[in-house]
Each structure stands twice: as C-alpha cells, then as structure tokens.
Amino acid sequence: MADLKVKIHDLELNNPVLTASGTFGYGEEFDDFIDVNRLGGIIVKGTTASKREGNPYPRMVETPSGMLNAVGLQNKGVDNFISDIYPRIKNYKTKIIVNVSGSTISEYVEVSEKINELLNIPAIELNISCPNVKEGGMAFGTSCQAASEVIKAVRKVYKKTLIVKLSPNVTDISEIAVAAENSGADSISLINTLLGMAIDAEKRKPILSTITGGLSGPAIKPIAIRMVWQVAKAVKIPVIGLGGIMNSADAIEFILAGATAIQVGTSNFIDPQISIKIIDGIEKYLNHHKINSINELIGSL
C-alpha cells in the first residue's frame, strides 16, 4: 500500500486531497454523499470579520468547461463561525482549515487572531485573491508590497500553519509567491479564479450582477498547472495546487508540476463524491507505478 501522507509545514495530512474554499461549504453539506473524514482536509468557506451578504443575483454563469462566479464572500462572520459552525464540525477526523478573507489588513488580522484560538483548526488559508469584492481581496494579492504587508501583519498574530492563496491575475506569479514566502507564509496555494466576463448577446447586457467574476473549472487547468510549476521552482515552502481538477489524473499532473497537496473545487458541484474518488485514484496510480510514497512524485517531472 502506497503512503499518501504529506506535510504542509507543521500540518500533517493523511492524503494530499483538500477541498477548496467556497466549493464545499463546511463539509456537512457533503455528509450524505461521502465520509468527509477520509479527506486530507477541508478548507471551509471564506470567513470575514463581520457578516457579509455577498453580491446580488445573478452570481453564476456556466461557461465552456467551467463557470464564472461572483458570490462575493457571503458568510456569517468569524464570531458566528466560532459559536455556531465550529462546534458542529470540530470533531471531523480530518484537518479543518479556515479561509480567512477581508477588506483591510486589520480585518485579516482580527479574523486570524480569533481563528488562532481554535484548538481543532491547525491552519488558515489567507485569501488575498478573491476577485469578487469591491475592497481588499484580490488587491492584496496583485502587488508584492501589499501581499507582504498583510502577510507580515497576520504572521504576528497567527502561530499555526499559514497558507497564502494567490491570484492568477498578475503578470508574474512567482514574484508574489517569493514575496509571500519572505513575509512568513508557510505554504502557497494557487490558483484562485481568473477574472472573466460573460455577456447575454440578446439582452446586450453582462450576465453577472457584478459584470466580472471568477472563472473556475477545467477551462483554467492548464494555466493553473503552469503557475504551480513556476511557483514550485521559485519557493522552498510547500505549494498546494488547484484549478480545474476533475479526476485523479488531473491531481497527479499538479503533483508532478510541484504541488505537495491539491484542492478539489468546482468539480464538487458536479460530483459530490469526486474528492474521495480522487484519493482512491491517486492511491491506485501509486500502486500501479510501484511508487511507495506520494512524496516521491512531488515535482518529479
């Protein structure tokens, strides 16, 4: 039996398959379909300091081999997460990671500080790459200086594993990744969605209420793999790859490109059991190729 365990800084995962923030709720939504405990980890919905209603409907449009979304970080805020949601999910036997989002540095710091106190949350994913909020979000992920400032501020208050989620909407993603590493990130996850747009030709109007939105799904997979490959060469910290992973072969591609772990996102919407199928598929691949540990495969192009 091949060994699927991987390590993201201090965070030990039973297998490299995580579910991406905003595509898996808080895990509970999938209890009817899979044993959530089998996952390497769950990255829960983007959490902000206060409750957010998100953007007006329509927030989603299907596009060729993917979809655009403009949900805009709808969530009940960190205090509600701690009082209502955390007690329900803290006993999952998988790693629960909170995606921390915000509009200002102080908001990121406030949320991170509060999450730091939660015993069963061993890591956060700092979302400096959300394209669907008016203030902050992606703005922090598109310049080295802004990224560095917010990561340094969070690093001061957050003592566990700090993953930083990067935006692909930049000229040189390795530059941002290096800035994140130098500012105290323990790991980099990439890519968040690509900024896109769709128009209703008959109505001659944009389809999304926000005009632009984030593109996800297999349409973005080649871009994501290229960026993971670039970033994995540029930094020493572990890289977590995501973007259009639909099956275990896609996951293996990311791992070969240099990802230590992967996230399954949009495909959860089509097959709520896909994350488990991907774990089984990776194990089968390793056994078939007589590879003892997934770690031998990471970046082994």
Next chain:
Amino acid sequence: MKKHINNLKIINRKSLNKDFFLIDLSVPHTINEILPGQFVEVLIENSANTFLRRPFSIHDIDYEKQTLSLLIQIVGDGTFELSKRKSGEYLNLIYPLGNSFSEPINEKTLLIGGGAGIAPLLFLAKHFNRVHHKFSVLLGVRSENYLVRFEEFKRLAEVFISTEDGSLGEKGFITNHSILTQGKIGFDKIITCGPKPMMKAVANIASDQNIDCEVSLENTMACGIGACLCCVEETKHGNLCVCIDGPVFNVKDLKWQI
C-alpha cells in the same frame, strides 16, 4: 432528509410536443422520502457545452411503479441532449433536493402554472387530491399547441386555461384570467410556478386580495446542495439559497416590490 446520488434507469421517455418531453425514472427504495416541490440535479454526459448538472422539479411520483417523472422543456444543449436519452439508459441524479410546498391548513388553494412552471404542480395536485384538500388549477401557455399534461390535471381538479393567442380558454396573460380579475378570488391560498415576471404579477394579485402565496423559484444554480451559494434570492432574512432554503418561498418572506 438524506440526499442520494444514484444512477437511475429510464423506464419511459415520451415526447409531448416539439418542446416538451417526459422521462420516468425508476427510484427503488427511496421513493417515499420525496416531497412535492422538491427537485433533482441531473448529470448530462456527452454534452460538450453542458458543464454543470441541470436542476428539474419532480413532476410526478408513481408510488406503485416506484417511478419519478421529470417534465422537461428543451431550452438549450443540455435539455436537448437529455431529450435523446432512451428507455433502458441510466441518468445520474442527486435527489431529493430543496424544501417542499407547505401542507394545506387553508380552505381552498389555486395552483397557477405558466409554461414549464407546471412541472412541480402535478405532483402537488396529486398530493392535495390524496389528502382531500380542495383546489383548482390555472394553466397558462402561449397557445393551444403548447399545452401539456392538461388531462392529468383535469382528472384531479377543475382546470382553467389561458392562452396568449386565445386558441384555448381565455385569451391573454395568465394573470388576466377572469378568476383572478373579477371581484374577490374564491381561494384563500395561491401556489405558483412559472417565469419570474409571471410569479411577481401573481404575487401582486395575491397581495392585493390579502391571500397567502407560495412561489417555486428556479434561480440559476451550480451545486444544488447549499455549497456554492450561487442561486441566492434576496429575502427579509438575507440572501438565501434557492436550492436548500427553497425552491419554495412564501412571498411574504421575499423582497419583491409588490
């Protein structure tokens, strides 16, 4: 209520006219768990332009044959691809999803269905019939050729028809039908499904006459299980997911301008 993901066998597929077709699926073991108003998410394979599942109302349940029926209108590549599926083939479904119409505690209900919006109302009509709740049905279509499932409704209750071209029943929009416009409406509850502008017009009439009104919404959705937060409707309790908090809403909870 537990949700299932299963490959269900197509028992029967029948064209009703050039736009509408019916698919009956075998649902062993779990049929009794399904409630009127709920929906399913269907995986559409081998359709290059169809990435996400497609949500459809549960149109009918046959408890004896253990089948679930979907009434589908061909509107795009996904529904066209589904129209080509044959008996004996399988469809992958996630079901049952969403809430349900509320149980009747009133005297007499009017069901109003426009176009493909009649889909969830037949299952509800059968349920009302079974629990001996008094109701009538108002169906609205563009013209006579577009009317489907009339006989099935007719067997259960009094049915009123309106067509935009006057080819059958009263001429005009469904909301101009005389049972809605002439004096006090003889119903103390309205349940409606159809295009949003139609449902809003119905909600207006209900509000004017102080009648309780439930609507079934069909906002564009991805997951169907409350994970993606794409299908939200603005309500007095914030943005709620049509897939888990709906699809059935009482109009008094929505922020419609009525």
